[in-house]
Amino acid sequence: xxxxxxxxxxxxxxxxxxxxxxxxxxxxxxxxxxxxxxLNTAGIEPTAHVLPMKNIFREDKIRPSLPxxxxxxxxxxxxxxxxxxxxxxx
Amino acid sequence: xxxxxxxxxxIHAQLSTDSKMFCGCSTKFGAEPNTQTCQVCIGMPGVLPxxxxxxxxxxxxxGLAVNCRIAPYSRFARKNYFYPDLPKGYQISQYELPICExxxxxxxxxxxxxxxxxxxxxxxxxxxxxxHEGAGSHxxxxxxxxxxxxxxxxxxxxxxxxxxxxxxxxKLRAIVxxxxxxxxxxxxxxxxxxxxxxxxxxxxxxxxxxxxIKNMNSFRFVEKALEYEIKRQIKILNEGGRIVQETRLWDSxxxxxxxxxxxxxxxxxxxxxxxxxxxxxxxxxWIERIKEGIEELPDERKQSLIQHGLPExxxxxxxxxxxxxxxxxxxxxxxxxxxxxxxLMIGDLRRILNEENxxxxxxPLGPEHLDGLLKLIENGTISGRIGKTVLEEMYKTGKHAxxxxxxxxxxxxxxxxxxEKVVDEILSKSPKEVERFRAGEEKLLGFFAGQxxxxxxxxxxxxxxxxxxxxxxxx
Numbered sequence: 001x002x003x004x005x006x007x008x009x010x011x012x013x014x015x016x017x018x019x020x021x022x023x024x025x026x027x028x029x030x031x032x033x034x035x036x037x038x039l040n041t042a043g044i045e046p047t048a049h050v051l052p053m054k055n056i057f058r059e060d061k062i063r064p065s066l067p068x069x070x071x072x073x074x075x076x077x078x079x080x081x082x083x084x085x086x087x088x089x090x
Numbered sequence: 091x092x093x094x095x096x097x098x099x100x101i102h103a104q105l106s107t108d109s110k111m112f113c114g115c116s117t118k119f120g121a122e123p124n125t126q127t128c129q130v131c132i133g134m135p136g137v138l139p140x141x142x143x144x145x146x147x148x149x150x151x152x153g154l155a156v157n158c159r160i161a162p163y164s165r166f167a168r169k170n171y172f173y174p175d176l177p178k179g180y181q182i183s184q185y186e187l188p189i190c191e192x193x194x195x196x197x198x199x200x201x202x203x204x205x206x207x208x209x210x211x212x213x214x215x216x217x218x219x220x221x222h223e224g225a226g227s228h229x230x231x232x233x234x235x236x237x238x239x240x241x242x243x244x245x246x247x248x249x250x251x252x253x254x255x256x257x258x259x260x261k262l263r264a265i266v267x268x269x270x271x272x273x274x275x276x277x278x279x280x281x282x283x284x285x286x287x288x289x290x291x292x293x294x295x296x297x298x299x300x301x302x303i304k305n306m307n308s309f310r311f312v313e314k315a316l317e318y319e320i321k322r323q324i325k326i327l328n329e330g331g332r333i334v335q336e337t338r339l340w341d342s343x344x345x346x347x348x349x350x351x352x353x354x355x356x357x358x359x360x361x362x363x364x365x366x367x368x369x370x371x372x373x374x375x376w377i378e379r380i381k382e383g384i385e386e387l388p389d390e391r392k393q394s395l396i397q398h399g400l401p402e403x404x405x406x407x408x409x410x411x412x413x414x415x416x417x418x419x420x421x422x423x424x425x426x427x428x429x430x431x432x433x434l435m436i437g438d439l440r441r442i443l444n445e446e447n448x449x450x451x452x453x454p455l456g457p458e459h460l461d462g463l464l465k466l467i468e469n470g471t472i473s474g475r476i477g478k479t480v481l482e483e484m485y486k487t488g489k490h491a492x493x494x495x496x497x498x499x500x501x502x503x504x505x506x507x508x509x510e511k512v513v514d515e516i517l518s519k520s521p522k523e524v525e526r527f528r529a530g531e532e533k534l535l536g537f538f539a540g541q542x543x544x545x546x547x548x549x550x551x552x553x554x555x556x557x558x559x560x561x562x563x564x565x
Contacts, residue, residue, distance in 0.1 A: 009358055011172055048165045053368045057143035060107045063114025063128075071127050071233075081123045082230035085174040088220050 091328070092292040095320045096300075097249035097285055101262055103241045103272040104216060104280040105148045111215045111239035112139030112182065119278055123221075123232035131215075131237035133178035138366050145239035146189070146370060148271040149213045150380050152241060153190030155265050155387055156208055163371055164189045166213075166364040174231050175218035183242075185361040188212035189370070195265070196389060197257040198406055206258050207246035216240040241272070247286070247297070252316035256309045259283055264388050264410045267451075276307050277447075283312055288333070289323045298323070299333040303347055305340045315340035319347050391415045398422065404432040407440075414450035420457035426464040434460060438481050459484050463491040471495065473502050475548050504551040506558070509542075512550065513558045516541045527563055535559060 003023040007014045014022065065071075068081070077084040110117055113130035130137045153160050167185035193208035218233035243262060249255050263281055266272040274281045288300035303319055306312045318340075323333055338347040386394075392409035396402060398419065408414050414435065421431045435450075439460075443453060463484065467477045472495055483494045495501060503509060516538060517524055527534040535556075542555050 005358075009170075009360070048363045048369050049365070049367075051368065054371045056140065056368050057146070058114070058140040060109050060142050060144035061114060062109045062116045065115045065126050066128050066132075068122070068124050071124055071132060077228075079230065082221070082225075082232060083124070083174070084225070084228045085220075085231055086229070087225075087227055088174060088222070088229045 093289045093320075093324050093327070094250060094292050095252075095287060095289050095316070096247045096297055097252075097255050097287045097316060098247035099245045099249065099255060099258060100284045100286075101243040101245075101259065102216075102282040102284075103152075103243065103262075103266050103274075105145050105239040105241055105271055106273055106280075107142055107144050107148070107239055109142060110237040111142050111145055111213070112237055115237065117238045119280070121234055123230075123234060126234040127236065131177070132233055139182065141367060141370070142239060145213060147380055148239075149189045149211060149241050150372060150377065151269050151384060152243070152266060152271055153193060153211050154377070154381055155269050155384055156190075156193040156195050156211075156243075156262075158190035158193030158208060158211060160372055160377055161187060161189055161191065162373070163187065163369060165369040166367045167361045168364050169214075169359045169361055171359060173217070174229065175220050175233070175236065177218070177233060177236060181214060181217065182364055182367070183214035183361075184212035189372075195258065195261050197254060197261050198402070199251070199253050199257050201402065204248075204254070206248045206254075209244045209246055211241060211243045214240050214242060252313040252320070255285060255316055256313040259312055260309055260410070261388065267449075268388060268411060269384055276309075279307065282307065285312070285316060285319075287316060287319050287323075289320055289327065298327075299335050301333065301335065301347075302337045303340055304337060304350075311340060311342055314342075314345065315347055318345065322347065386412065395419075399428045400432055404436060407436045408432060411450055413453065417450060417453065417455075417457060417460070421460045421464075424457055424461035426461045426468075430464050430468070431460060434464060434481070438478050442482060442485050454488055455484055459490060466491050466495060470504065470551070471502060472500055473548065473550075473552055475543065475552070476500050476502065479548065500547075500549060502551050503546060503549045504554060506554055509546070509550050509554050510558055512542050512545050513538075513555065513562060516545060517562060524563065535563075538563075 003014070003019050003026065006026070007019070007022075072078045072083065075083045104117070107117060109115060110131055113128050115126045115128050115131055118126070130139055150160055152158075164184065164187045166182050168180040169183045169185070170180045172179055188210040190211035191209070193211070194205045195208065196203055196205055198204075216235050216238040218231055218236040221230040221232060224230075245258065249258060259281075263274040263276075266281070267274040272280060276282070283306050285303045285306070286300045287303060288298035290296070290298040301319065301323070303315050306315045319338065326333060334349075337350045339350055340347050388409050388411070391412070392402075392405045395405040395409050395415060395418065400408065408418050418428075418431055418435060422428050439453070439455070443450065463477060463480055466472045466480070467474055472480065476495075480491050480494050480500065483489070483498070484491060487494070489497075520538070520541070523534050523537060527538075538559050539552070539555055542550055542559075543552070
């Protein structure tokens with residue numbers, strides 16, 4: 001089922017009911033967006049960005065980083081030095 | 091059945107910028123974990139990435155050095171996947187419009203030069219690091235590396251042997267180091283290499299099923315891992331089996347590749363244009379400015395070394411970076427013969443550097459050192475064997491050959507009567523060996539010579555030693 005695949009890619013766990021609801025809602029969103037396919041876009045370059053801008057750069061200069069305790073502050077599980085996550089099996 | 095292997099490589103090279111790709115955090119290697127991160131590179135909501143201009147220029151510079159077409163218009167894309175070392179849940183990368191396309195490099199294996207095509211070079215951000223050791227039932231994440239500019243160089247499947255693959259990596263490493271865009275350190279991971287490899291019966295057009303090999307963090311491992319994998323695939327096919335398309339990890343301790351067996355669901359990266367970044371447009375004036383910053387490349391240096399009278403094999407080895415070729419030329423300019431300089435450099439000097447895990451650009455010895463040493467060997471002051479000792483001492487202390495020879499009393503003994511005493515002594519100590527020699531065991535000559543060299547601490551003139559031995563042993 002398409003909805004299960006989308007949920008898996010987004011790491012969402014959906015109940016049967018939710019699957020049913022979102023499946024219906026997503027279906028109508030896609031249908032709505034599909035209207036765009038009615039337009040003839042032959043010969044039109046795909047838009048990469050909506051603003052007419054290019055080449056916005058910064059110079060290669062070091063700026064101060066966050067102190068470690070600040071950087072780690074929002075992590076649900078951590079040690080003094082690291083974020084801690086469930087074991088990654090490789 | 092005869093099989094041929096088909097190999098394509100993906101090289102990831104960390105660019106040697108001071109700051110990260112999209113923020114001002116330092117990229118310095120070896121800092122305390124999680125001390126080089128900010129809101130941008132750890133993916134806090136509401137922040138915006140801004141492109142590091144130097145990183146873009148480094149990719150263009152690389153493209154120019156490997157004969158690529160530089161795209162006048164290119165853009166970034168989001169590659170979506172979940173992994174603990176990827177804080178944003180997507181990697182900013184490039185997809186359908188990379189900065190460089192359609193290049194090539196030339197490699198030489200067994201005297202045959204061949205072009206290896208490059209499909210593309212694109213720019214992306216590196217991920218953080220997951221650490222498993224010491225983390226018990228968990229894993230640790232260090233995000234210092236997250237957001238470091240990473241250049242991915244993808245080759246065409248033009249490579250036909252593990253040897254060619256290793257040469258290709260060596261060549262690319264030499265080029266990126268040469269133009270100063272990447273330090274090429276494979277052990278620290280600033281240059282990483284993955285391979286796609288398949289085999290097919292010789293003569294067959296279609297490609298066989300490929301596997302992807304990861305974790306080959308040295309030239310030697312590239313060669314060994316591919317040798318192993320090719321043998322493995324051929325064995326399966328010969329036994330009537332089928333190759334499974336999968337990712338395999340090289341285990342250098344076991345000397346084998348192993349299936350990652352991870353529950354990689356069919357990848358679906360859902361690439362789409364990165365809305366937080368504007369497109370990059372490169373005009374000719376910019377390209378020309380970058381081109382001016384490229385000095386002599388390895389291939390040009392090789393040609394100039396061949397003109398200096400070096401055989402292709404030596405020229406190949408010495409042209410690999412600017413320092414080795416400069417050291418060679420400067421030493422020759424001081425008067426040493428090109429062959430003797432080349433032999434010293436690609437022989438003993440390279441061995442010492444390899445032992446120290448260093449490259450020629452980190453060699454503490456200058457042309458005066460090498461020339462001084464070669465002159466002492468040439469005029470017979472020291473033997474070639476002592477030359478090795480002197481070279482090692484020069485390397486350690488930075489002193490010149492002449493003062494080392496004087497201080498250590500290493501001057502070669504060419505006085506026949508002095509050497510004769512030692513020869514007599516050694517022969518009288520080894521009556522059995524003398525008997526065996528006379529009975530026809532010619533190779534014992536080397537044994538005697540070795541004993542004499544040992545007794546004189548390597549200082550006896552080897553030519554005179556040999557002459558005396560032959561005379562005394564009666565043939």
